[in-house]
Amino acid sequence: MHKLLTNEPGAKMLLLGNESIARGAIEAGVSFTSTYPGTPSSEISLNFFQISKESDLYFEYSTNEKVALEVAAAAANSGVRSMCIMKHVGMNVAADTLMTLAYVGTKAGLVILTADDPFMFSSQNEQDNRYYGKLSGLTILEPSSVSEAKEMTATAFAISEELQEPVILRTTTRINHSTAVVELGEIKERKTKGDFRKDPFNYVTVPAVSRKLHEKLLNNIRKAEALSGLSPFNFIKGSGNLGIICNGVSYNYVQDAVADLHLTDQVKILRIGFSHPMPEKTIKAFLKDCRKVLVVEEGEPYMEESVKAFAQEAGLTMPIAGKSDALFSRLFEYDPAMVRKNIAAYFDIPYLSAQPVDTSDIPEIPQRPPNLCAGCSHRATFYAIKQAAKGMETIYPNDIGCYTLGFLPPLSMGDFLICMGSSAGTACGFSQVTDKKVIALIGDSTFFHSGIPGLINAVFNNHDYTLVILDNRTTAMTGHQPNPGVDMDELNFEGYNQVSIEKLVTAMGVGHVSVIRPYNLKKSISAIKEAIEYKGVSVIIAKEKCTLYAKSLKQLKDKAFYVTDKCKNHRDCINELACPAFFIQDEKVKINPSLCVGCAVCAQVCPENAILPLKK
Amino acid sequence: MDITRLIIVAVGGQGNLLASKVLGEAALLSGVPVRMSEIHGMAQRGGVVESAIVFGNAESTIISNGEADLLVSFEPSETLRALNRCNKKSVVITNLSPLPPFTVTIGRGTYPDLAEAQRLIREKTARLIAFDAVKLATLAGSVMAVNMVLLGALAQTRIIPLSTENIQTAIQTRTKKSFVDINLKAFQLGLEAAEKGS
Structure with missing residues (x-):
């Protein structure tokens, strides 16, 4: 159960x-x-x-x-x-x-x-x-x-x-x-x-x-x-003539700070949990016996604006502060030490902060940015697009999903991103006012979510761009949730239907539709070339299961590749694909067999044909 | 009850969320107030995973810089990166087996020198427990048990308000049945390593 x-x-x-x-x-x-x-x-x-x-x-x-x-x-x-x-x-x-x-x-x-x-x-x-x-x-x-x-x-x-x-x-x-x-x-x-x-x-x-x-x-x-x-969700804790009004997680940091600063008999806290509509009478009554009031809330001065307005109505003139250069920021999240420091500063309480260790003499630590997984089909698609568009001036509107990570070098596939579905819409504007080739990138789930209206718009208004739908058969970024294109039978879930992206875009009137298997680079590159040469709206559906998803379904071939002696250290594999399964040892390129999923894309990129499958 | 603040850092896939869960369950079993938070959005894509665990009478679920009593790190370069979470009274436990980031493996970054890293941590904090947890996990039967080795070392410090027995019970009830024996052995090896070392 x-x-x-x-x-x-x-x-x-x-x-x-x-x-x-x-x-x-x-x-x-x-x-x-x-x-x-x-x-x-x-x-x-x-x-x-x-x-x-x-x-x-x-x-x-x-x-x-x-x-x-x-x-x-x-x-x-x-x-x-x-x-x-x-x-x-x-x-x-x-x-x-x-x-x-x-x-x-x-x-x-x-x-x-x-x-x-x-x-x-x-x-x-x-x-x-x-x-x-x-x-x-x-x-x-x-x-x-x-x-x-x-x-x-x-x-x-x-x-x-x-x-x-x-x-x-x-x-x-x-x-x-x-x-x-x-x-x-x-x-x-x-x-x-x-x-x-x-x-x-x-x-x-x-x-x-x-x-x-x-x-x-x-x-x-x-x-x-x-x-x-x-509402019991709006309550007052403690007593004193210093007031703090707070909400959400800020309330936790305020409570800890008040205890750490030994202010329990001087500060009363109004915790707002029912925050719209704001409890006007409760706030006015709270303010009345306060000498000074601090509003602690992450984000915008939502409560602060109301509190100040209520104070004005009630004819109260004590200082009320929250967001300011000297106190709390509208940026980012708060933490206990920051809240403690600002409470101490605003109420003039002496306080010694914890001293983080001095890290000035610590050597530079290499960054660990998130990366597309080893064998991710998006990497193959991006490489194929770059080859197909070689020599062309391009704009790549990107969208929201794992493939957003493609904007990082060396792939550098991603020039503009606002929100879910924005690739299909923004591509229309870019293609209209520039002379560059616009190739928009969107995932399968994002396409269903809000890419469809942008693409229909492109067909109707006769824009000229290529939309590449990175169809990895799942909603990968958020944890492999199903979307309308997913085969639910494969997951043993009954009672669902499946929507074909290919049939859908064809029915929309897209003039040129092709489906590629991105692990096959040669065929993919020529199909993409055709699509981007097409005048009007073209769609490429790059279909290959997310490797993590395939792994969870026990569908991975699990045939790792290795670098043979034929390698002449061109390093195209590393410099152009940057698959995390690669590493360098003694100046030689190696493949970590426990990370390699056997997609064979690097083997196709290698100019010496030096990358071969491991024999089991 | 006194407050103890613990930060655990790891690379996605190393199993630190399970380690936090075991500690949380052990705290529930011991009647110790516990609050934890984690950031795990892009972890599967090779990023850093951080958990904060606060034992005792505090309301916050996160830990500010300089305020961790304990730092447990699954990867030595991440130990250095997280060192600003510590103060001079903090205790640091680190695995010494590196998992270099991609920039380093392809020769575009330098991995910090391990001996120098240990010297710096020793100089700046109260105690450093450093050993090869991957080796001990392998000895226990699975490289996946690095998290349990480090929990063993953590238990040995007696800084968190949980008994060794309760952590062991949590391992027994909250980790996969087929891994329980390996996990308990890994826990024991970590405990012994911390006793011997540093």
Whole structure:
């Protein structure tokens, strides 16, 4: 049985933040779940996926976050408790749905999880999604710890049903990827079937209906304000006339700092966990007896702006600070020492910081950047494209996935990247205004997610570029989640269909479509040459399973190669492919047989034909 | 309860997440408050994996520079890279078997000299326990057991508030059945190596 289905209320379990969130939803009787995978949220949906295979929980990997939210919104409006999981930038994709879903509301509980990523450990920006609360009018809850994440997830369903509105649960990486001990609660029974009652004058958002619904939303925001004011997630700890207002993981750093600085009898802390709408009365009452107030929050000055506005309304003039050059930054994530230092500085408390060892005399340590895996088919495709486009001036719009790493030398395949799907769209603009050959790069899952509209646009507006779809048969970067192109039979999962990328792009009207097997360099190079010579939109589908995925399916040939004496040290293999299976020993090129997966691409690149398969 | 802060660094695939999990389970078993965090986004693609584990009465799950009581490193150049997490009272445990980054293996970077690295760490911290954990793991039956060897050395320092028995129980219950014997042996070899050395 899946460990998150353990029905032992009171039992203690060591859980990852994302497991704790999934467990909270299970305890609340969630019955319908959907997602598009994205770090740091991915393990929540992975657990739902596993649980759905052994229970009546419904789970799906949707094609993108907008679809995932629509799918969940319909289920919730049919009376089934639903949850939709995404990373912070996924919320941008879902925002069109979100904004008007807030007007329509929900019948059964609907919780939308957004996982923000301060410091951008694995993201393209560090936007602060609390502003989606303000923008949409929806409630936002923010946990500070792994165990609170479970409690809040469960409560979010109840709040959603009370307000008849979706609730946004906002986490940051250090909640999702922290681990702590969690006490299990009771699991509510799942109600998996619902019914949709027609009510077009409340559900069909034509202007006349929406005018009424916007009024309803404003009323709901007022109700939410009352809930925020009474919420146990907004609480005060300690007493004194120095005030600190904080949220999320910052609350942990503040608590540790206040203890370390021996300030427990001077500082009172207001922890905001119900952060939209902000609890106006609670904050005004808190401020009243404060001499000085510090707001500690990662990201944007979301709470600080409100706190200052409330103080102005209440006629309070004590200093209130948060983001400034001298105190907290809007950049990156916070840490305990930084928070301790700023609290000490702002409240004039003497304090000696821990002294990291002096590292000035430590020799330079070689960097260890992430790299495409040994035998990764993307490397072969990139090499083939470079050969096919030799001598041409090119622009390579890249996209989001493992293949983004191709932008690093020596492959240097990646000139422009904004967000999921942007390669197919930006290629249109580049090809229109420059005389360079535009070759856009996109993965299979990203293509399904949001590359399709860009490609259709290119066909309709008659742009001239080549789109290379790096089809490694899975969503590799986030941990091998399925996508519509994946063969689910191979994974022994029943009840799925498969969408053929080749048929899809052909049906879109792409003038030149070819499928290559990138490990066969000669054929690949000539197919790519043809495609880039084609005037108009051409598509190359580079089809080869991700090596890690193939390994997990026990499909790797496992036939390592080695460098024979014929090697004359041209080093084209290393200089042009940079496969991590290579190493140099005594000035000679060698292949590490435990890393080599036998893709044979280097053997085709070697001008001396010096690389051969090892005989077993 | 006193706070003990431990940082574990490794290269993706070396098994440090399992090592952290064993310590977390052992803490749960011992009734010791524990909070951990990890960064593992691009780890499989050959990057550095770091875990922070905080035992005792603290709320934070991460550890600031200079504030680790203990640094356990699975790879010697990563030990040097993570040294700013330590202060002069910190104890450092490191595997001495290098896993050079790709830039070095293809001759475009220099791997730090191991003797010099050890001298520098000894000079700057309270104690260094350094040995070839890959050798001991192989001796125990699998090169994959480097993580358990290092946990053994960690247990020997008695700095973390967990008994050797509870860590062994966690290894028994939380690692793959077919690996338990090898893992326990690796743990024991690491413990003995730390007793002998440094």
